[in-house]
Amino acid sequence: FHLKGAFSDSSTNASIEITGLPFEPSVNQVAGQAMWRYAATNHGGGVALVTTTSKIIFYSDKVATDFIPLKHNEIGSASEVIVSGTYITSS
Secondary structure, three states: OEEEEOOOOOOOOOEOEEEOOOOOEOOOEEEEEEEEEOOOOOOOEEEEEEOOOOEEEEEEOOOOOOOOEOEHHHOOOOOEEEEEEOOOEOO
């Protein structure tokens, strides 16, 4: 998969997630790299985790000690998200 987009929510403390993958993943897996353009914080990129609940969740490469998903209020409203990756399906 490859996608580029922006999130309208830049103020809540909710985790950034993309849902609705076309195929169900067979395991939780790190699937690719992500980049945040024009980020409001020091987060410039990280990894994309694909979950068995068909979500893509982002983790910053700037947080070395915790595995905490990136939140909407950690990026700016003008931020672009670019992510590419692959994942293993259950079929």
